[in-house]
């Protein structure tokens with residue numbers, strides 16, 4: 077399945093942008109309904125109070141100022157002041173509420189994206205760069221927060237004020253009202269035509285922010301190689317290129333986002349000009365009063381001024397929409413490795429079987445082609461073969477890190493896909509070539525994912541270590557279980573990492589233990605020790621050992637030779653060696 081977030085679905089994406097996007101974003105806000113409603117009411121109060129201002133002013137000019145009845149001016153002034161003070165408090169309430177909605181949205185979205193990332197299969201992480209994912213979680217969600225916290229209610233308030241002003245304009249004098257509103261129609265057409273382009277420019281800009289983040293992450297992760305090979309210039313150049321691309325797309329997005337303001341201002345001024353010219357003409361022929369013209373100009377201003385603000389809000393909206401599309405692509409991804417119904421028959425002697433299994437990585441040829449073999453309970457299997465032959469891929473299918481493209485993998489006679497991830501990982505332990513550890517103590521690392529022993533006391537844990545023989549490994553760490561593991565720096569060697577991963581896997585007592593080059597960085601004396609620990613595992617434990625060092629597999633019951641898409645059983649260690657030599661000579 078294509079999990080690459082930066083390719084595919086382009087046509088679909090275009091169609092989904094806009095209304096569909098907003099609808100799905102609103103779907104994520106159901107819990108904010110109450111707060112949004114209160115904020116909306118506060119916003120309506122602010123808008124309405126601001127709208128009545130011009131009509132009171134016009135009325136004051138015509139009825140009190142021109143007739144010098146100043147007590148009326150004072151009363152209307154007091155009413156206006158009261159309205160503006162209430163509008164101020166309502167505005168403050170709305171801003172505060174929306175600020176908290178924005179923060180909660182940020183919190184919820186980041187949680188949803190992170191949760192989804194936890195659910196997605198291994199393949200997803202092969203196809204996407206960590207830096208880009210980090211950028212989506214940090215940067216893109218923040219753009220949505222900015223829109224909610226600063227723009228949404230302002231956006232709605234502006235729309236309300238504009239509608240209100242338009243109604244006042246048309247009802248005061250409809251011909252003049254329609255003439256004043258004509259430039260708004262031109263603005264609407266302009267916005268409609270340019271919006272898809274603006275959206276595209278924003279999406280491109282956000283994408284390059286993701287690339288920039290990936291580049292930084294890659295070079296920081298590989299700084300040792302960079303220093304060792306003195307290739308700072310190489311990463312500097314690569315970073316320079318991506319940074320340049322980011323700069324260019326950001327400039328283009330900036331141009332796109334900022335072109336609205338001057339265009340909106342031009343049309344607003346046009347509206348004002350029309351009103352002034354026609355208004356003065358209507359006054360000269362006695363169809364209009366000065367007070368009405370003052371009200372009229374005030375409403376034209378309260379129609380067009382927010383439109384100028386709308387220009388910058390529109391760009392915040394476009395950025396938020398593009399950011400939401402990037403987040404939504406993760407949230408809506410389906411895991412292509414679902415759990416299926418179990419239909420198998422248990423064969424008591426066989427633990428795991430491949431039935432005509434083929435597998436290809438996305439956009440690649442078959443790495444495994446129609447493979448069939450059985451792994452019997454309690455036996456030790458060695459998988460050997462040349463580099464790139466397909467050993468790790470076979471092991472990954474055994475552990476269901478990937479699903480086969482064709483054929484079936486059976487665990488205990490049942491389709492491996494019918495097991496829950498918890499059941500599967502309890503039965504199958506996998507020690508990878510480069511084990512994953514996280515910063516913490518050895519105890520935390522070895523109990524990682526072990527739900528049964530999660531709360532076990534150190535005393536009881538040490539007893540298990542004694543019984544299983546793991547104690548001798550733990551003694552190699554200065555502070556035993558409490559030894560700190562710092563994976564961000566150089567605090568731990570690869571061999572030590574492999575020892576911790578070994579303890580973690582053995583402690584789970586899985587039915588099937590896969591060791592993929594798991595002892596490649598361990599000295600031969602310790603390797604002997606590991607072998608003794610493996611011997612102490614329950615008799616029924618099946619072991620799959622992938623190794624290049626042939627002494628590691630000397631005790632295997634069965635040896636499989638993996639190369640060019642095939643898995644062939646070798647009769648003996650000598651035959652496996654011959655196969656390897658032949659393979660090497662052929663290449």
Ligand SMILES: Nc1ncnc2c1ncn2[C@@H]1O[C@H](COP(=O)(O)OP(=O)(O)OP(=O)(O)O)[C@@H](O)[C@H]1O
Pocket residue numbers: 202437438440443461462463464465466467468469470
């Ligand atoms: N994530 C991936 N995406 C695409 N191709 C891959 C991926 N992982 C491995 N391959 C390809 O699949 C083939 C088999 O790789 P695999 O890692 O299974 O070999 P291996 O026998 O374990 O090699 P080694 O002994 O070096 O560990 C290789 O051609 C490799 O390039």
